[in-house]
Amino acid sequence: MKFRVPQIGLPLLGRELAEQASHARHYVVRCLCAIVMYGLSLAALQNLLVADQTAGITTLGRGFVLVDRVIRTQAFIIVLFLPAITCGAIAGEKERNTLPVLLTTRLSPLVIVLEKLASRLVVVFMLLFLSLPLLAVAYSMGGIGLEDLLLRVRDLAELSLFVASLSLMCSAWCGSTVSAFFMSYFVAGALILGGTVLSGYAVIWHLGQPGPGLVQVLALLFPVFFLTVATRCLISRAYVTPRNFILAFFRGLDTLYTRMNVVVGNVVLVREKALLPGDRPIAWRETAKKSLGTVRYLVRVLVAIELPTVFLLVIASEGPTVDLNRGLGVGTGLWFVVWGIAATLVAVSGASIVSGERTRQTLPVLLATPMPGDEIVFELFAGVRRLIVVLWIPLATIAIYQYWFHLNSYRPGAATILERLVCALMEMTVYPFLIGWGAFYFGTRVRSSLWAVLGSIGALLTVILLPYAAGLILPWLNVNPAFVRALAYVSPATIVVLNETEGATFLYTSVNFAVFGTLALILRGRCFRSADRLLGRSAGPARGRSLSPSTRAFSLPRAPRRRPDAAPLVSESAR
Amino acid sequence: MLVVNIENLHVDYGNIHAVRGISLQIPRGEVYGFIGPNGAGKSSTIKVLATLLPGYRGTAQVNGVEVSADPQQVRENIGYMPDFFGVYEDLTAREYLHFFAATYRIPRKRRAAIVDDVLELTDLTHKIDSQVDSLSRGMKQRLALARVLLHDPDLLLLDEPASGLDPRARIEVRELLKELKNMGKTILISSHILHELAQMCTRIGIIEAGEMVAQGSLDEIYRRLQLMRVVHVQLAHTGDEMLDQLRSIPGVESVDQQVDRIAIRLHEDRLSVEDLHDAIHGLGGRIRMYQPEAMDMETAFMKLTQGTTA
Numbered sequence: 057m058k059f060r061v062p063q064i065g066l067p068l069l070g071r072e073l074a075e076q077a078s079h080a081r082h083y084v085v086r087c088l089c090a091i092v093m094y095g096l097s098l099a100a101l102q103n104l105l106v107a108d109q110t111a112g113i114t115t116l117g118r119g120f121v122l123v124d125r126v127i128r129t130q131a132f133i134i135v136l137f138l139p140a141i142t143c144g145a146i147a148g149e150k151e152r153n154t155l156p157v158l159l160t161t162r163l164s165p166l167v168i169v170l171e172k173l174a175s176r177l178v179v180v181f182m183l184l185f186l187s188l189p190l191l192a193v194a195y196s197m198g199g200i201g202l203e204d205l206l207l208r209v210r211d212l213a214e215l216s217l218f219v220a221s222l223s224l225m226c227s228a229w230c231g232s233t234v235s236a237f238f239m240s241y242f243v244a245g246a247l248i249l250g251g252t253v254l255s256g257y258a259v260i261w262h263l264g265q266p267g268p269g270l271v272q273v274l275a276l277l278f279p280v281f282f283l284t285v286a287t288r289c290l291i292s293r294a295y296v297t298p299r300n301f302i303l304a305f306f307r308g309l310d311t312l313y314t315r316m317n318v319v320v321g322n323v324v325l326v327r328e329k330a331l332l333p334g335d336r337p338i339a340w341r342e343t344a345k346k347s348l349g350t351v352r353y354l355v356r357v358l359v360a361i362e363l364p365t366v367f368l369l370v371i372a373s374e375g376p377t378v379d380l381n382r383g384l385g386v387g388t389g390l391w392f393v394v395w396g397i398a399a400t401l402v403a404v405s406g407a408s409i410v411s412g413e414r415t416r417q418t419l420p421v422l423l424a425t426p427m428p429g430d431e432i433v434f435e436l437f438a439g440v441r442r443l444i445v446v447l448w449i450p451l452a453t454i455a456i457y458q459y460w461f462h463l464n465s466y467r468p469g470a471a472t473i474l475e476r477l478v479c480a481l482m483e484m485t486v487y488p489f490l491i492g493w494g495a496f497y498f499g500t501r502v503r504s505s506l507w508a509v510l511g512s513i514g515a516l517l518t519v520i521l522l523p524y525a526a527g528l529i530l531p532w533l534n535v536n537p538a539f540v541r542a543l544a545y546v547s548p549a550t551i552v553v554l555n556e557t558e559g560a561t562f563l564y565t566s567v568n569f570a571v572f573g574t575l576a577l578i579l580r581g582r583c584f585r586s587a588d589r590l591l592g593r594s595a596g597p598a599r600g601r602s603l604s605p606s607t608r609a610f611s612l613p614r615a616p617r618r619r620p621d622a623a624p625l626v627s628e629s630a631r
Numbered sequence: 632m633l634v635v636n637i638e639n640l641h642v643d644y645g646n647i648h649a650v651r652g653i654s655l656q657i658p659r660g661e662v663y664g665f666i667g668p669n670g671a672g673k674s675s676t677i678k679v680l681a682t683l684l685p686g687y688r689g690t691a692q693v694n695g696v697e698v699s700a701d702p703q704q705v706r707e708n709i710g711y712m713p714d715f716f717g718v719y720e721d722l723t724a725r726e727y728l729h730f731f732a733a734t735y736r737i738p739r740k741r742r743a744a745i746v747d748d749v750l751e752l753t754d755l756t757h758k759i760d761s762q763v764d765s766l767s768r769g770m771k772q773r774l775a776l777a778r779v780l781l782h783d784p785d786l787l788l789l790d791e792p793a794s795g796l797d798p799r800a801r802i803e804v805r806e807l808l809k810e811l812k813n814m815g816k817t818i819l820i821s822s823h824i825l826h827e828l829a830q831m832c833t834r835i836g837i838i839e840a841g842e843m844v845a846q847g848s849l850d851e852i853y854r855r856l857q858l859m860r861v862v863h864v865q866l867a868h869t870g871d872e873m874l875d876q877l878r879s880i881p882g883v884e885s886v887d888q889q890v891d892r893i894a895i896r897l898h899e900d901r902l903s904v905e906d907l908h909d910a911i912h913g914l915g916g917r918i919r920m921y922q923p924e925a926m927d928m929e930t931a932f933m934k935l936t937q938g939t940t941a
Contacts (some may be wrong), residue, residue: 332726332742337733345721417717421778424681424711425734426703594682594702 068158068168072145072175081507085137086179088514090186093129097190099528100125104197119197120204126190127208130183134216135244138180140510142223143236145172146290150231155294165290169283173224180216184209214275219244221282228289231296233506247278338422338435346439354446361397361450365390369457387458388556394454395483395552398447399516402488405440406495407512410591411505419591429587429595437496444488455480471559478562479555482569487548490576491516497583500590523547548572633695634659634786634817635680640689642675642841649675651841652689657819657834659785662812664832665821668936672841673821674714677788680819681711693786710779714791716771719763724755724774727763728781735782749777753807769800776807787811789820793827805831825929839936852931859884859896862907865920869893873916880910892920 076082100122146169149155158168195205223240230236333340344350372386413419413436422432459477471479495512502508523546530540544550551568554560560568588595635657642650650672657663665673678684679691682702691698693705719727725746732742750756753773758766766774772792779787792808793801805827811818812831822828828835829849836846845852866873869888877886877895882902887894897907904923911918 332729333733334739335733337730340733341722341730345726416720417713417715418719420678420681420683420713421711421717421731422734423683424706424709425731426706426736427734428703588702589685592683592685594685594699 066171066174068163068171069175069178072172073178076175076179082141082179085141086183089133089137089183093126093133093183093187094190095525095529096129097122097126097187101193102528102531116197117199119194119199121199122194122197123191123200123205123208126187126194127212130187130212131215133183134180134212134219138176138216138219139223139237139240139244140506141179142176142220143227143230143240144233144506145176145224146227146286147230147233147236148227150294150296151233155290159291159294165287169224169228169286169290173220173283176220176224177216180220181213184212184216217279218275218282221279221286225282225286225289228286229293229296231293233504234509237506336435336438338427338432339438342436342439343442354442357401357443358446358449361394361447362453365394365450365453369454387454387461391451391454391458391480391556392552394447394450398451398488399491400513401447402440402444402491403495403512403516404509405443406437406492407499407502407508408505409436409440409496410500411502411508414503415505423591423593429591429593430584432591433496433583433587437492440492440496444492447488448484451480451484455484471555471561471565475562475565476555476559479551479560479565482565483552483555486569486573486576490548490572490579493576493579493583497579497590500583520547520549523550632659633657634661634693635663635819636690636692636695637676637680638690640676640679640687640691642672642679642684642687649841650679650687653838653841653843655836655843655846657786657817659817660815661834662808662818662820662832664828664835665819665838666823666825666828666835666932667821667838671838673838674790676838677711677790677819677821680705680786681709681788682706683711707782708785709788710782710784710786711788712775712779712790712792714794716768716775722763723760724750724763724766725759727774728777731778732781737782745781749780752780752810753777754803767800769796769803772796772800772804773807776804776811780811785817787816787818787820789818791821791823793822793824801827825932837932837935844935845931854900860899860904861924862895862897862904863920863922863924864893864895864911864916864918865891866893866911867917867919873914876914877911880907883907 104118104121146155149158159165163171191205191209194200195202219240222244223236226239226243227233227236230239331340331344368386368390410419413422455477458480459473494515498512498515499508502511523543527540527543530543531537545564545568548568551560551565554564583590586595633656635655637656638654640650640653641648653672653676655663665676667673675684679687679698680693682698682705685699687699694708696704696708698705722730728746728749729742732745737745747756750759753776755770755773755777758770758774763771763774776789776792779789789808793804796804801824808818808820808831820828820832834846834848835852837844837852845855847855874886874888874893877883877893880902882898884896884898886896895907897904902910908918908921
């Protein structure tokens with residue numbers, strides 16, 4: 057028998073790395089990560105060297121501050137970006153129908169999973185290597201030993217392994233990349249919650265905290281478990297069809313509510329009629345047929361946000377004496393939380409409108425119809441418009457609550473109570489549409505749904521945080537401090553924070569919302585005017601000023617009438 | 632009157648020159664078959680006419696209207712069926728057709744009747760309340776055909792309507808297309824299934840690497856190709872003398888002695904298959920088998936194309 061030397065190769069890893077290298081977006085993401093990491097770390101260094109006025113020998117021994125900042129930033133980047141780049145590893149193969157071919161090769165499922173894992177970890181470890189100069193600076197400053205430094209790097213490597221293997225398991229389980237992405241965070245959240253509850257019980261029952269050895273074992277056992285599940289699912293769930301988990305979740309709730317409703321006598325609050333589309337067919341589909349567009353589901357979203365909001369506000373107001381600071385503190389906290397949820401929901405909905413149509417391959421047929429481009433855009437946005445209206449309710453609840461509380465208190469600040477309320481209402485009026493139209497515009501420029509959603513959220517965060525980041529870096533370049541302070545006002549988040557703390561003046565409120573309102577209108581106008589080009593069809597020459605799609609109301613001309621001499625649509629033989 | 636007029640059409644995707652100077656004209660009532668290998672530029676040409684590819688160069692007119700000049704007017708006159716169906720979650724066949732009837736601005740009062748008519752034509756009346764995504768692929772194709780008929784367009788642009796269908800569904804779609812042909816519709820259809828196009832199309836265009844290789848009626852294409860007919864003959868006694876006599880028949884290009892037969896290549900415009908039979912008989916040949924090789928679209932296609940892409 058002839059002995060064959062086993063050939064050692066990593067074909068899948070090679071292909072994955074080559075694919076990553078051919079996509080410009082990977083370089084953009086890596087550059088962004090590097091900018092964020094170096095930006096925040098240099099800001100920490102600036103605090104050490106300049107802000108504390110301790111330049112010189114007194115900075116020695118404070119390298120741990122810089123290390124701490126670098127490691128935290130890297131951990132944040134790993135948690136934020138690693139699921140995004142990992143969740144498509146196997147689910148993407150399913151979407152492209154390439155997984156069956158991969159399974160017919162000599163690569164075993166375990167090898168496929170491990171090579172997929174390695175291809176993602178390479179990216180993360182490159183990011184870790186990127187921080188070496190920063191860690192070298194920190195090490196030279198002293199205050200941290202080599203062993204401590206290595207332990208922290210090991211923790212980062214373990215975190216990368218944990219997140220990547222978890223995302224890979226979700227990718228092997230789910231039928232679509234988007235589902236895998238959200239499932240990754242859902243499972244991670246459930247694990248963190250479970251871990252917190254367990255440690256809480258451990259404290260209550262005086263069981264003590266787990267030792268470092270046990271933590272290390274768990275840190276390795278979890279990835280092994282995730283990878284085992286991923287290997288099993290690779291074949292058993294290779295042909296799973298993509299599911300809309302939100303729709304499935306709500307349908308499950310439907311069934312549950314229907315059973316429970318029998319007890320209270322079959323009460324029906326919202327009866328949705330099976331109407332056919334009227335003169336606004338796309339708006340009909342967006343609001344009557346899409347999972348998050350229907351009244352029934354929007355009511356559930358509202359209940360999910362409004363009930364906890366009202367509950368917390370009532371709790372904050374309870375007590376023998378009303379604690380004004382506590383009440384306002386809870387209101388402010390809720391305002392930020394609900395704003396975060398609302399901004400995310402609107403950004404995701406707006407970004408996924410056109411990219412979703414492209415993914416489902418329903419756009420070309422729609423674009424070949426005679427509907428004008430601006431009308432298509434106007435109607436496609438109907439679902440987002442309805443979502444914004446629903447999100448106004450919890451925001452208005454908090455704003456009115458705060459107004460009522462302010463009436464009963466004296467809170468020093470630059471703004472009157474009425475000015476605060478006006479500012480809050482302006483926030484609700486302008487920002488959701490700015491976010492919605494911005495995300496919609498972004499979604500038309502990106503092919504993939506996942507990248508449209510991630511990109512629009514990333515763009516939103518960039519617009520909010522960039523002025524603050526510039527404020528941290530510009531002092532290094534000896535820029536006028538007044539200009540740096542003024543730069544903070546460029547961020548749309550500043551007025552939200554200011555209105556909840558010391559208050560914003562009427563002038564600032566007016567200028568801010570005039571600027572951002574104009575920006576929202578410009579974005580909206582651009583989406584309408586360039587609708588055909590953005591959607592991807594021939595636009596034809598401009599025909600002067602026309603009515604807006606909202607006022608045109610699906611006007612004439614109607615479809616051409618059949619010619620009298622035309623053959624019957626249904627021929628005699630067919631009848 | 633020409634329903635489609637394409638002259639010197641060029642389409643680029645970045646650095647790829649997908650369509651390179653195609654010209655074709657389709658009069659009213661004609662069924663034009665577009666044949667070519669994958670990546671030849673068929674779908675790109677159809678997309679230009681469907682107003683989905685801005686930035687083309689050359690002339691592309693539907694009913695005399697330039698696509699880039701007035702795409703809105705063009706959309707009123709076309710029914711476009713792409714080579715994919717798309718995912719329509721939670722939409723029944725009735726809702727699907729009413730949805731598109733509304734996008735074509737058909738008045739509400741007329742929609743139900745028109746939807747019933749097109750469903751009857753496509754034999755899908757019994758599936759009117761079925762979820763679109765639950766239909767078989769063949770039914771989806773028929774539903775897509777029903778959709779493009781809703782506004783009674785002058786021109787149907789059908790991109791690979793029979794691709795991926797099982798034999799029964801393919802025959803059903805073919806019969807439906809024949810029905811549309813009988814109704815006088817002007818149809819531009821692309822397909823890989825050559826013999827089906829040959830049965831149905833009044834004219835054929837063969838495209839490769841973005842260029843039109845040949846177009847015309849089937850007979851014209853065969854004539855232009857100057858295809859040699861091959862006739863396989865078995866004779867009771869075959870000698871060298873007989874072979875020489877066969878070669879001397881006017882119109883015979885070559886005679887090849889094969890293991891069990893003789894392959895005679897002839898110019899059919901100079902010597903018909905029947906005349907060759909008489910000539911062999913006249914030479915004293917006793918014929919056991921006489922089999923003219925079928926000259927079909929596949930032969931023409933293989934002779935005209937080399938399998939290259941743009």
